[in-house]
Amino acid sequence: MNADRVIRWSIWVYLVLVFAFVFTPIVTSVIFSFNSDRFPTVPLGSFTFKWYETVLNDPDFWKAARTSMLVCVCSGVLATFIGFCTAYTDFRYQFRFKGAYIALALLPPTIPLIILALGMLAWLSKIGASGQVWSIIIAHTVLCAPFAMGVIRLRLQQMDPDLESAAWNLGASEWAAMKNVVLPFAMPALISAFCLTMAVSFDEFTVSWFVSGLNKTIPVAILEVLQGTVDPQINAIGTFVFFTSMTLVVIAQLIFSYRSNQN
Amino acid sequence: MPPLVIDSQSPSIRKLSVKNKIDLYALTWRMPVIVWQLLFFVGPLLFMIAMSFFLVKNYRMQEAFEMKNWIKMTSRDYFWDAYWYTIGLATLSTVVTSLLAFPAAFGLAFKVSASVRRWAIFLLIIPFFTSYLVRTFSWYVILAESGVANALLGYLGLGPYKMLNTVFGSIVGYLTLTFPLVIILQTLSLANIDRSLLEAAQNLGAGRLRTIWSVTIPAAKTGLIIGAVFCFILSFGDFVAPYYLGGSKPPTLPILIIDTTKAGQQWPRAAVVAVVMMVTLMVVAYTAISIAYRKRR
Numbered sequence: 001m002n003a004d005r006v007i008r009w010s011i012w013v014y015l016v017l018v019f020a021f022v023f024t025p026i027v028t029s030v031i032f033s034f035n036s037d038r039f040p041t042v043p044l045g046s047f048t049f050k051w052y053e054t055v056l057n058d059p060d061f062w063k064a065a066r067t068s069m070l071v072c073v074c075s076g077v078l079a080t081f082i083g084f085c086t087a088y089t090d091f092r093y094q095f096r097f098k099g100a101y102i103a104l105a106l107l108p109p110t111i112p113l114i115i116l117a118l119g120m121l122a123w124l125s126k127i128g129a130s131g132q133v134w135s136i137i138i139a140h141t142v143l144c145a146p147f148a149m150g151v152i153r154l155r156l157q158q159m160d161p162d163l164e165s166a167a168w169n170l171g172a173s174e175w176a177a178m179k180n181v182v183l184p185f186a187m188p189a190l191i192s193a194f195c196l197t198m199a200v201s202f203d204e205f206t207v208s209w210f211v212s213g214l215n216k217t218i219p220v221a222i223l224e225v226l227q228g229t230v231d232p233q234i235n236a237i238g239t240f241v242f243f244t245s246m247t248l249v250v251i252a253q254l255i256f257s258y259r260s261n262q263n
Numbered sequence: 264m265p266p267l268v269i270d271s272q273s274p275s276i277r278k279l280s281v282k283n284k285i286d287l288y289a290l291t292w293r294m295p296v297i298v299w300q301l302l303f304f305v306g307p308l309l310f311m312i313a314m315s316f317f318l319v320k321n322y323r324m325q326e327a328f329e330m331k332n333w334i335k336m337t338s339r340d341y342f343w344d345a346y347w348y349t350i351g352l353a354t355l356s357t358v359v360t361s362l363l364a365f366p367a368a369f370g371l372a373f374k375v376s377a378s379v380r381r382w383a384i385f386l387l388i389i390p391f392f393t394s395y396l397v398r399t400f401s402w403y404v405i406l407a408e409s410g411v412a413n414a415l416l417g418y419l420g421l422g423p424y425k426m427l428n429t430v431f432g433s434i435v436g437y438l439t440l441t442f443p444l445v446i447i448l449q450t451l452s453l454a455n456i457d458r459s460l461l462e463a464a465q466n467l468g469a470g471r472l473r474t475i476w477s478v479t480i481p482a483a484k485t486g487l488i489i490g491a492v493f494c495f496i497l498s499f500g501d502f503v504a505p506y507y508l509g510g511s512k513p514p515t516l517p518i519l520i521i522d523t524t525k526a527g528q529q530w531p532r533a534a535v536v537a538v539v540m541m542v543t544l545m546v547v548a549y550t551a552i553s554i555a556y557r558k559r560r
Contacts, residue, residue, distance in 0.1 A: 007471075011370035018367045019386065022443055025401035026393055028411065032404065040404045042414045086296040093289060105296045108304055112500020112544070114517040115537045119307030122314050122530055142304045145296065174288045199392045206502075210524070222396050226507065230404065238397030245392040253385075 083148025131213025155189030428510025436504025452486020
């Protein structure tokens with residue numbers, strides 16, 4: 001049928017356009033990070049590393065990078081821990097108000113970040129915990145835990161529930177069964193969740209901007225540069241951020257699917 | 264509960280202690296999220312609602328229960344201008360995004376192989392983990408008066424067009440934020456449709472468009488609406504697109520929150536804006552979701 005081919009072709013063309021739109025800003029940013037002109041446009045200037053040199057020689061960048069790393073590692077650990085506890089509870093137990101329990105755990109991503117940012121700023125100041133690096137860690141843990149829970153819950157879904165009871169019947173205590181059966185089974189998901197939550201935390205800027213005080217993370221630093229003028233440094237930082245996040249996501253994906261296929 | 268089977272034959276005291284131990288074990292896993300979310304998620308939101316009734320005197324916040332901030336904010340025209348402008352922009356963004364996403368999702372669900380679909384979804388997840396700020400900055404550079412888009416259009420003898428600081432700019436920004444998510448949600452809901460429904464429609468003589476309109480879309484309704492709701496929530500709460508690409512004239516509600524908090528130190532008034540946003544979103548989400556799950560007759 002001729003009409004079928006026309007439809008198929010137009011859908012392919014449309015899909016290519018859609019993906020072009022989605023990836024245009026990412027690719028542009030990488031290209032312009034090597035472009036010498038101060039205002040990025042076409043035709044391109046010459047190839048240069050000067051924006052990277054500027055960024056790498058900037059002590060403020062390194063300070064922000066250290067803060068970002070600290071924040072994303074700590075909130076990644078906390079979020080993965082909380083996510084595991086919640087996913088395991090959901091997997092294993094039935095109890096009253098379980099619906100409310102799950103809603104409480106999963107709700108944060110549906111609240112706009114700007115609202116959470118204001119609420120956290122006010123609340124953390126009230127209890128004397130604002131303007132510190134750990135204020136950002138606290139806030140990011142709230143934002144990231146639902147993602148960790150999702151990933152770990154998917155993995156637990158693949159576990160035979162009888163596996164745990166078999167361990168109990170062989171005389172293992174519940175703690176021992178957790179340590180020797182559940183945790184090893186969930187480990188790839190824990191690592192994936194850790195990487196994913198780190199990536200989420202690493203890119204978050206609204207809440208960090210509100211609660212961080214003087215402790216800038218990299219995205220907050222980008223936001224402040226953006227408020228000034230057009231500065232191609234952002235492309236260099238952005239490329240760095242992009243590859244950091246992508247590394248984390250790819251590791252997460254590889255570990256998750258490799259171990260899942262093995263079983 | 265398998266462990267209890269063994270213990271049911273043991274003395275009642277032991278059973279009791281086992282029961283306590285089980286509770287401790289269960290609570291260890293159950294409590295962390297409850298404690299953490301009450302302290303750092305529910306706490307902030309409730310405190311923010313309370314804060315909208317506080318007073319600010321001599322640049323210091325005082326706990327109180329007064330309607331002053333509410334009266335002050337809701338009697339101002341600029342607040343309502345911002346309110347309707349934000350709703351309008353978010354609605355426009357939702358409509359545009361859903362319409363643009365549908366053909367792509369349709370293609371991914373029905374016209375490509377399963378492995379192409381998996382790869383496409385993987386590619387669409389990538390943008391979630393790239394900095395939204397950096398992508399916005401890229402669009403800023405591309406859409407600027409002397410930017411890439413106008414330079415390319417210039418080769419074709421078109422333009423230059425003003426794209427920054429327009430509604431078009433805002434929508435491009437919102438699309439950057441929401442497009443991949445909406446395509447993924449639509450694709451998943453379309454791919455889950457029972458294929459025999461579509462074949463039945465075609466056997467009964469329905470044309471392609473008729474099948475899409477009266478069979479495919481209704482069957483995937485829930486997923487399509489949930490995609491639209493997420494798109495609305497994200498657009499409604501985003502300050503980056505309307506500020507850097509839309510020019511912030513007039514400001515949207517999120518920009519109003521930032522200005523009031525950062526520049527004016529008027530946290531209680533910002534809280535009023537935030538509470539209004541939350542209520543609006545709850546109404547929108549509730550309405551949309553009850554439509555999504557309503558039984559078809």
